[in-house]
Amino acid sequence: MKIYYEDSMPYAAEFFNELGECQVFSHKTVNAAMLADADVLLVRSTTKVNANLLSQNTRLQFVATATAGTDHVDQEYLATRGIPFVSAGGCNAVAVAEYVLSAMIVTANKHSWQLADKTVGIVGAGHVGTALSSLLTVLGIKHKLCDPPLADGGDTRAFVTMDEIMQCDVITLHVPWVKEGKYQTQGMFDKHRLKQLSEQQLLINACRGEVLDNQAALELFEQGKKLNLVLDVWDNEPDIKLELIPHIALATAHIAGHTIEGKARGTEMLYLALCELWGKQADKKLSDYLPKATIGPLIVKDTQDLLKAASQLILKVYDISEDDQAFKKQADGPDQFRYIRKHYPIRREFSAIVVNAGNFVDSKAIYALGFLPL
Numbered sequence: 345m346k347i348y349y350e351d352s353m354p355y356a357a358e359f360f361n362e363l364g365e366c367q368v369f370s371h372k373t374v375n376a377a378m379l380a381d382a383d384v385l386l387v388r389s390t391t392k393v394n395a396n397l398l399s400q401n402t403r404l405q406f407v408a409t410a411t412a413g414t415d416h417v418d419q420e421y422l423a424t425r426g427i428p429f430v431s432a433g434g435c436n437a438v439a440v441a442e443y444v445l446s447a448m449i450v451t452a453n454k455h456s457w458q459l460a461d462k463t464v465g466i467v468g469a470g471h472v473g474t475a476l477s478s479l480l481t482v483l484g485i486k487h488k489l490c491d492p493p494l495a496d497g498g499d500t501r502a503f504v505t506m507d508e509i510m511q512c513d514v515i516t517l518h519v520p521w522v523k524e525g526k527y528q529t530q531g532m533f534d535k536h537r538l539k540q541l542s543e544q545q546l547l548i549n550a551c552r553g554e555v556l557d558n559q560a561a562l563e564l565f566e567q568g569k570k571l572n573l574v575l576d577v578w579d580n581e582p583d584i585k586l587e588l589i590p591h592i593a594l595a596t597a598h599i600a601g602h603t604i605e606g607k608a609r610g611t612e613m614l615y616l617a618l619c620e621l622w623g624k625q626a627d628k629k630l631s632d633y634l635p636k637a638t639i640g641p642l643i644v645k646d647t648q649d650l651l652k653a654a655s656q657l658i659l660k661v662y663d664i665s666e667d668d669q670a671f672k673k674q675a676d677g678p679d680q681f682r683y684i685r686k687h688y689p690i691r692r693e694f695s696a697i698v699v700n701a702g703n704f705v706d707s708k709a710i711y712a713l714g715f716l717p718l
């Protein structure tokens with residue numbers, strides 16, 4: 345069996361080499377002829393899987409993406425050919441939730457906000473929204489969820505409307521890119537919604553660029569509107585609107601989910617799916633491959649205030665302002681956008697970091713954020 349996988353999938357050789365004959369490709373050069381003899385195609389979000397790419401292949405029996413988002417895959421087309429498709433929903437939910445926390449802490453420090461007094465509006469209560477909600481609950485930060493598809497489907501959590509979300513101090517977007525229909529998300533934050541935001545609010549987009557109208561944001565900034573935006577994702581990546589970057593409070597290159605764990609979990613999920621499809625015993629696991637963290641053990645300095653103590657720890661593990669500075673310095677076109685993503689430094693999740701909570705008044709809460717006890 346020939347297994348083709350994208351070169352940006354960590355540990356793909358370790359997971360797939362024994363399952364078949366592996367071929368590695370880059371999204372920049374992959375084409376229909378190259379994939380003509382593939383039995384299995386494994387991608388990340390940078391490879392567009394469609395009729396054109398698969399036009400010379402008649403033997404594919406499995407396509408999968410090691411990502412949460414699936415907008416780069418023409419699933420209708422795969423269905424017409426009866427090719428099963430799997431995605432890695434949830435693989436990087438914790439990474440994105442930790443990214444959002446870092447963005448909130450950096451913003452709070454910059455503007456002397458007390459996060460304990462703020463309310464966070466989470467749009468999209470799937471894997472990422474739920475992971476973020478859990479972290480905010482541990483930290484005692486008030487938050488609201490908006491997810492009409494889940495509400496309509498019988499999810500019993502308390503949901504609010506978008507109008508209520510618009511009143512929140514922090515609004516963070518975790519929806520798929522849906523181009524049309526009842527639950528359309530494309531252009532969800534259009535000029536009308538962006539205009540309603542005040543300088544006191546923070547809007548974070550770490551889902552898909554097309555959910556927030558980038559052109560409208562640029563026009564508002566150019567008219568003098570003050571908006572507090574954190575953007576990890578951009579309209580039309582990698583060829584993004586460079587003029588928008590200087591206006592963005594924290595700007596990053598679609599790396600919110602790029603912890604080692606987040607990316608590698610995606611690979612592991614596809615390995616498990618392929619083993620299941622072929623009725624093979626899965627005998628490999630991610631924990632055998634992940635390196636030990638180079639940070640830590642960290643020590644909790646503050647002994648009383650959970651938010652203060654947690655914020656210090658979180659910024660030691662992941663300080664988004666470092667990514668923001670590097671991005672603003674380097675991003676000058678599509679090649680550079682790709683380069684920054686491909687050469688993203690090693691980032692770990694809280695679960696890889698040992699913390700000595702010492703005499704801290706609420707050590708259970710520290711470990712509930714995911715950190716490892718000493």
Ligand SMILES: NC(=O)c1ccc[n+]([C@@H]2O[C@H](COP(=O)([O-])OP(=O)(O)OC[C@H]3O[C@@H](n4cnc5c(N)ncnc54)[C@H](O)[C@@H]3O)[C@@H](O)[C@H]2O)c1
Nearest residue numbers: 412413468470471472491493518519520527550551600601
């Ligand atoms: N920046 C990154 O690195 C990164 C990482 C992971 C995911 N993502 C993006 O974030 C999205 C969410 O990830 P996830 O793993 O939580 O996906 P998910 O599918 O688990 O959750 C998405 C949620 O959005 C809800 N939703 C759909 N339409 C909606 C609407 N109109 N209004 C409100 N809610 C709506 C769905 O019901 C679902 O619960 C992904 O689709 C992907 O595009 C980006």
Ligand SMILES: O=C(O)[C@H](O)[C@H](O)COP(=O)(O)O
Nearest residue numbers: 388389390411412413601602
């Ligand atoms: O949808 C996802 O899972 C994320 O956007 C993911 O982080 C994209 O990363 P990429 O596949 O582009 O490396």
